[in-house]
Amino acid sequence: MKVDLTTRLAGLQLKNPVLTASGTFGFGEEYARFYDLALLGGITVKGITLEPRIGNPVPRIAETPSGILNAVGLENPGLEAFLSTYLPRLEKLKTAVIVNISGFSLEEYAKLAAALPENSCIAALEVNISCPNIKDGGMAFGTDPQSAGEVLAVTRKQTKLPLIAKLSPNVTDIVAIAKAVEENGADIISLINTLLGMRIDLDRGRPLLANTMGGLSGPAVRPVAVRMVYQVYQAVRLPIIGMGGISCWQDAVEFMLAGASAVSVGTANFINPLAPLEIINGLEAYCRQKGYHSVKELVGLAHRKEEPFDEEKR
Amino acid sequence: MLSQEKIICHRLLDPRYGLYQLVLRGKIAATAQPGQFVHLKVGATTDPLLRRPLSIARIDRARGEITLFYRVVGRGTALLTDVKEQESLNVLGPLGKGFTKPAEGELLLVAGGIGIFPLFSLLEAVDRSRVKVKVMWGGENRQFLESAGLPILRELGVEYEAATLDGSLGQKGLVTALLESSLHRTRTSQEMHHSAVAGAGPKDSVLQVAACGPRGMLKAVTEICCRQGVPVEVCLEERMACGVGACLGCVCTVKTATGHKRRRVCAEGPVFDGREVVWDEG
Numbered sequence: 163m164k165v166d167l168t169t170r171l172a173g174l175q176l177k178n179p180v181l182t183a184s185g186t187f188g189f190g191e192e193y194a195r196f197y198d199l200a201l202l203g204g205i206t207v208k209g210i211t212l213e214p215r216i217g218n219p220v221p222r223i224a225e226t227p228s229g230i231l232n233a234v235g236l237e238n239p240g241l242e243a244f245l246s247t248y249l250p251r252l253e254k255l256k257t258a259v260i261v262n263i264s265g266f267s268l269e270e271y272a273k274l275a276a277a278l279p280e281n282s283c284i285a286a287l288e289v290n291i292s293c294p295n296i297k298d299g300g301m302a303f304g305t306d307p308q309s310a311g312e313v314l315a316v317t318r319k320q321t322k323l324p325l326i327a328k329l330s331p332n333v334t335d336i337v338a339i340a341k342a343v344e345e346n347g348a349d350i351i352s353l354i355n356t357l358l359g360m361r362i363d364l365d366r367g368r369p370l371l372a373n374t375m376g377g378l379s380g381p382a383v384r385p386v387a388v389r390m391v392y393q394v395y396q397a398v399r400l401p402i403i404g405m406g407g408i409s410c411w412q413d414a415v416e417f418m419l420a421g422a423s424a425v426s427v428g429t430a431n432f433i434n435p436l437a438p439l440e441i442i443n444g445l446e447a448y449c450r451q452k453g454y455h456s457v458k459e460l461v462g463l464a465h466r467k468e469e470p471f472d473e474e475k476r
Numbered sequence: 477m478l479s480q481e482k483i484i485c486h487r488l489l490d491p492r493y494g495l496y497q498l499v500l501r502g503k504i505a506a507t508a509q510p511g512q513f514v515h516l517k518v519g520a521t522t523d524p525l526l527r528r529p530l531s532i533a534r535i536d537r538a539r540g541e542i543t544l545f546y547r548v549v550g551r552g553t554a555l556l557t558d559v560k561e562q563e564s565l566n567v568l569g570p571l572g573k574g575f576t577k578p579a580e581g582e583l584l585l586v587a588g589g590i591g592i593f594p595l596f597s598l599l600e601a602v603d604r605s606r607v608k609v610k611v612m613w614g615g616e617n618r619q620f621l622e623s624a625g626l627p628i629l630r631e632l633g634v635e636y637e638a639a640t641l642d643g644s645l646g647q648k649g650l651v652t653a654l655l656e657s658s659l660h661r662t663r664t665s666q667e668m669h670h671s672a673v674a675g676a677g678p679k680d681s682v683l684q685v686a687a688c689g690p691r692g693m694l695k696a697v698t699e700i701c702c703r704q705g706v707p708v709e710v711c712l713e714e715r716m717a718c719g720v721g722a723c724l725g726c727v728c729t730v731k732t733a734t735g736h737k738r739r740r741v742c743a744e745g746p747v748f749d750g751r752e753v754v755w756d757e758g
Contacts, residue, residue: 186723222726227523
């Protein structure tokens with residue numbers, strides 16, 4: 163039996179539901195050495211800003227139980243270099259490219275959205291309102307429903323590309339933010355960005371990261387992410403890209419059952435560069451074993467009142 | 477790039493310093509270059525989560541083997557001590573950009589502590605019939621140096637000078653003092669040579685230094701080399717996540733014509749031109 167892996171999230175058409183997460187995949191080139199990126203549903207490239215950014219000092223990385231803290235600070239070449247140097251290279255990858263954008267003001271988000279071409283390999287824009295590692299902007303926009311809505315509204319006016327709002331988990335009520343971006347022009351919601359955390363060096367008695375705090379990712383955050391996907395699925399109609407500690411196909415299935423139409427693999431790339439491919443294969447095998455013709459049938463099953471898997475046995 | 481390497485030999489070299497030798501057989505030896513590193517998956521669980529980077533110390537292409545040396549410093553290296561000979565390890569590599577291999581002239585290898593390990597690979601890669609190689613190595617004491625590789629230096633028959641903190645072997649003090657006086661001697665003799673043989677310019681540029689060790693030492697080595705006009709390559713260490721240049725976790729800062737720029741230690745490095753590195757900024 164052939165399983166249909168194609169996935170459509172609003173205007174974003176993917177050959178399968180497995181993407182890579184922004185900030186863990188550079189501009190794709192680093193992992194193109196391991197496999198053909200055209201096998202993926204798509205890639206989300208490193209977040210770009212209007213101006214180039216040198217990012218935070220080191221140490222930028224600290225390991226935690228089943229997780230890592232990072233405080234890279236949005237180091238990136240800036241919009242101009244992205245358009246002239248990186249975009250032409252991305253065109254050659256033959257995969258859907260999602261460009262993650264970050265601004266320090268509403269105007270910057272608007273400028274970024276306006277400058278990114280609609281007729282290129284760019285399949286969607288991911289509006290990052292959730293970076294925890296920069297002083298202004300970033301997460302400040304994503305922790306208040308009103309500002310989150312404003313960012314989406316100004317961005318929406320500048321582009322016809324599908325807009326993905328990337329939400330921060332560092333909020334009391336994720337549903338309020340999700341509703342705000344839905345009402346202001348978002349087509350898709352992606353969640354979660356990293357959870358704010360920190361570690362302290364016992365020898366020096368000082369924070370381990372140069373930036374003091376950083377974003378926690380990896381398997382440690384997965385239950386938080388699954389919970390938030392579940393909550394947002396109940397509250398909004400937008401399709402969801404689920405992410406947060408996905409390392410194997412079982413994790414991906416869990417997110418889809420919670421309500422994600424697609425998933426992103428992030429930190430797992432660092433440990434197992436082949437993780438996204440293994441997840442695609444595992445998802446397909448799981449659907450076949452469960453008797454699903456399409457991976458879409460998994461989405462949101464955990465919300466059903468009846469036992470989801472009794473029904474198929476009849 | 478991603479390889480299951482068979483563990484040919486894994487042994488404790490010195491319990492006091494937690495020094496181990498690990499020999500791996502597989503695909504990596506075929507393309508490994510001196511100064512490159514491998515990224516090892518240690519343990520089967522997600523804790524610790526990340527791979528561990530270790531520099532490649534010896535490359536034996538004929539046997540398809542690489543040798544790694546490591547010192548137990550944390551949980552990752554402690555877990556690594558559990559792997560057994562005949563088992564296999566999941567290894568990413570060879571990674572990074574290694575040392576420039578001189579074709580002639582004089583090469584001075586300057587090591588601090590376990591910084592000697594990546595320098596072994598360069599030492600073995602140069603053609604010593606054409607390149608005069610000398611090693612300067614600083615460590616805690618005689619026992620440490622004996623356990624961490626003096627037998628290899630003797631086996632290879634390379635000239636070396638040691639510095640130990642307690643004076644139990646070689647000169648008492650830091651390796652940087654050895655370097656300073658040696659470069660001073662070389663320059664003085666070259667200047668004398670120069671005034672005798674006018675226009676023997678090329679001799680000047682053929683001495684180069686390759687160094688690995690703690691950051692403070694590398695900074696001092698670079699300063700000494702700069703004062704003497706000697707090119708220096710340094711092998712840096714940084715906390716690393718992906719190891720392949722994707723995460724931007726392990727950057728250093730370098731001086732360029734257009735200002736300070738970040739470079740990824742795992743991708744553009746770990747070996748850098750010492751004169752380009754910005755030493756006093758994180």
